[in-house]
Amino acid sequence: MALLIYSKNHPVADWGAAIAKLAPDLDIRLYPEIGDPADIDVALVWKPPPGLLQSLPNLKLIQSFGAGVDGILADPNVPRHVPLARVVDGRLTVGMSEYVLLHVLRYHRQMETMLQNQRNRTWRWLPPVDASERIIGIMGMGTLGTDAAKKLLPFGFQVIGWSRSLKAVDGVTSFHGDEHLDGFLKLCNVLVCLLPLTPQTRGIINRRTLSLLPRGAYLINAGRGGHVVEADLLHALDSDWLSGATLDVFNEEPLPPESPFWTHPKVTVTPHNAADSIPAHVAPQIVDNIRRLQKGQPILRLVDYERGY
Numbered sequence: 001m002a003l004l005i006y007s008k009n010h011p012v013a014d015w016g017a018a019i020a021k022l023a024p025d026l027d028i029r030l031y032p033e034i035g036d037p038a039d040i041d042v043a044l045v046w047k048p049p050p051g052l053l054q055s056l057p058n059l060k061l062i063q064s065f066g067a068g069v070d071g072i073l074a075d076p077n078v079p080r081h082v083p084l085a086r087v088v089d090g091r092l093t094v095g096m097s098e099y100v101l102l103h104v105l106r107y108h109r110q111m112e113t114m115l116q117n118q119r120n121r122t123w124r125w126l127p128p129v130d131a132s133e134r135i136i137g138i139m140g141m142g143t144l145g146t147d148a149a150k151k152l153l154p155f156g157f158q159v160i161g162w163s164r165s166l167k168a169v170d171g172v173t174s175f176h177g178d179e180h181l182d183g184f185l186k187l188c189n190v191l192v193c194l195l196p197l198t199p200q201t202r203g204i205i206n207r208r209t210l211s212l213l214p215r216g217a218y219l220i221n222a223g224r225g226g227h228v229v230e231a232d233l234l235h236a237l238d239s240d241w242l243s244g245a246t247l248d249v250f251n252e253e254p255l256p257p258e259s260p261f262w263t264h265p266k267v268t269v270t271p272h273n274a275a276d277s278i279p280a281h282v283a284p285q286i287v288d289n290i291r292r293l294q295k296g297q298p299i300l301r302l303v304d305y306e307r308g309y
Contacts, residue, residue: 001293005044005045006043011279045063061299062082063289067089067092069303069309091281095274100148100192104152113126131157136157136190186212193220197227218245222249227249
């Protein structure tokens with residue numbers, strides 16, 4: 001069985017080595033060294049170039065490197081008759097919660113103001129805000145959002161969540177559906193976006209929705225760049241409606257040098273590394289799906305093409 005590995009972001013040689021260690025019988029091919037496209041049974045991909053998957057006539061399984069598959073579904077010619085599976089990585093979940101906690105606490109403890117005071121050699125006491133007075137809103141209550149919500153609760157924050165369907169998480173007030181989105185946003189002192197990117201969520205953070213946040217709120221986007229209308233976010237920051245934004249994902253990646261986000265005084269930029277999968281941790285579930293394919297067993301963590309996750 002032949003496995004093709006392609007990624008725009010991941011070190012494919014490391015992934016190939018991790019998989020080969022578990023499955024030395026696999027014929028592993030690292031793009032662009034495809035060989036005969038008709039040989040490829042499984043494609044392990046992240047943001048493949050348009051038409052690549054369609055060019056593999058005997059493809060039987062598309063496996064994503066990560067939890068998200070929007071980079072695969074962006075190809076209008078992706079062969080939708082081929083099963084598409086994603087990764088559920090416990091380490092990735094921990095990493096995302098670390099990222100959310102880090103930046104929520106930065107904003108809660110007014111670190112940017114204190115760092116500016118240090119640069120100005122200004123000794124100034126800042127009145128504290130009790131965590132119970134901060135409402136942290138998480139958009140996207142899947143595996144990542146639920147774990148982040150649970151990690152925030154012990155600090156005493158009020159945590160609320162919004163998702164397409166109702167989710168029940170102890171200690172978290174849940175909102176769901178379009179009809180409850182506005183009410184959710186009006187409460188958020190810090191808005192954390194961990195949504196999957198689908199046609200329904202693209203551009204969901206825009207001038208209208210940002211205007212519903214309380215004045216002085218913060219945004220943390222570790223979902224996808226396509227969730228944010230970037231010009232609308234800049235307007236909200238420049239008009240002082242928002243106090244700050246932490247952005248790990250962007251509409252264009254790598255972020256172009258001319259982007260105003262690089263130098264904006266209210267923006268923290270990170271290079272799409274809020275949570276990364278480690279090959280040795282994830283390779284076993286990829287190999288397991290390949291073995292299931294070989295044995296005619298059900299593939300795990302299948303994606304619904306219509307929902308996009």
